[in-house]
Amino acid sequence: MSVDEDPAVPYVPPADATEARRVQEELRSRVDLVGPGPAAPATVAGLDVAYAQDGVLLAAAVTVLDAVSLAVVDEAVCVGRPAFPYVPGLFAFREMPALLAALDRLTVRPELLVCDGHGLAHPRRFGLACHLGLVTGLPAIGVGKTPLVGSWTGPGPERGDSADLCDEGDVVGRVLRTREGVRPVFVSVGHRMGLDNAVERVLALTPRYRLPETTRTADQLCRRALASAVVSGGDLDRR
DNA sequence: GCGACAG
DNA sequence: ATCTTGTCGC
Numbered sequence: 066m067s068v069d070e071d072p073a074v075p076y077v078p079p080a081d082a083t084e085a086r087r088v089q090e091e092l093r094s095r096v097d098l099v100g101p102g103p104a105a106p107a108t109v110a111g112l113d114v115a116y117a118q119d120g121v122l123l124a125a126a127v128t129v130l131d132a133v134s135l136a137v138v139d140e141a142v143c144v145g146r147p148a149f150p151y152v153p154g155l156f157a158f159r160e161m162p163a164l165l166a167a168l169d170r171l172t173v174r175p176e177l178l179v180c181d182g183h184g185l186a187h188p189r190r191f192g193l194a195c196h197l198g199l200v201t202g203l204p205a206i207g208v209g210k211t212p213l214v215g216s217w218t219g220p221g222p223e224r225g226d227s228a229d230l231c232d233e234g235d236v237v238g239r240v241l242r243t244r245e246g247v248r249p250v251f252v253s254v255g256h257r258m259g260l261d262n263a264v265e266r267v268l269a270l271t272p273r274y275r276l277p278e279t280t281r282t283a284d285q286l287c288r289r290a291l292a293s294a295v296v297s298g299g300d301l302d303r304r
Numbered sequence: 305g306c307g308a309c310a311g
Numbered sequence: 312a313t314c315t316t317g318t319c320g321c
Contacts, residue, residue: 113311114311114312115312115313116311116312116313117313119313120312120313123312151310151311153308153309153310153311154309154310156310157310159311181310181311182310182311183310186310187310188309192310193310193311207310209310210310210311211309211310211311212310213309213310214309214310246321251310
């Protein structure tokens with residue numbers, strides 16, 4: 066899958082945190098928060114990254130699932146180094162180069178991206194899911210396991226119960242109970258999606274577990290890839 | 305000034 | 312993110 070079919074928004078690695086924040090402020094206005102996005106996508110991709118050796122080595126994985134059967138129909142990985150230190154709010158710059166490389170290795174161009182991190186629910190309204198959506202041109206959703214910004218009340222205890230995630234007067238996402246009796250997840254729009262549809266898509270991907278099937282398969286894949294990279298020396302330049 | 309802070 | 316066994320509960 067070519068990442069630059071729509072060269073409107075190239076990925077530019079920032080030199081420092083100040084520049085990174087400037088990039089986010091510049092790109093935030095180009096995010097499509099309305100969508101509504103695909104209501105019945107044929108394929109959905111999950112993206113995740115695993116780390117080893119004190120965070121100096123990483124593996125980024127993308128899995129593409131049939132949206133109905135949830136079977137994996139394509140997958141790709143990229144082993145590399147973090148491209149940026151971990152700074153809350155600048156998380157995307159750490160993982161994006163490896164994720165984009167993995168996306169480029171796909172055979173199938175997925176109709177939707179489900180990212181392991183927030184989209185709009187970000188201090189500058191431009192989290193990983195927004196950035197990935199903009200650079201790939203694909204509809205994207207952010208699904209976080211813990212909050213970054215915002216407050217909420219509830220949600221109820223049943224699968225499907227949800228509550229608005231609010232930050233500084235904005236509804237930036239939804240706190241969604243994907244399974245009864247488990248902690249909720251934090252869903253936000255990444256790009257070319259509406260929040261209601263994003264929530265529907267996440268529910269369709271969580272028939273059994275708290276996290277979307279997409280992120281679960283991607284998580285397994287990047288852990289596997291990382292483990293084999295470590296045993297074979299962990300030396301990237303010689304592989 | 306003091307915490308909080310996606311993965 | 313990652314380091315990590317058993318254990319409480321459905």
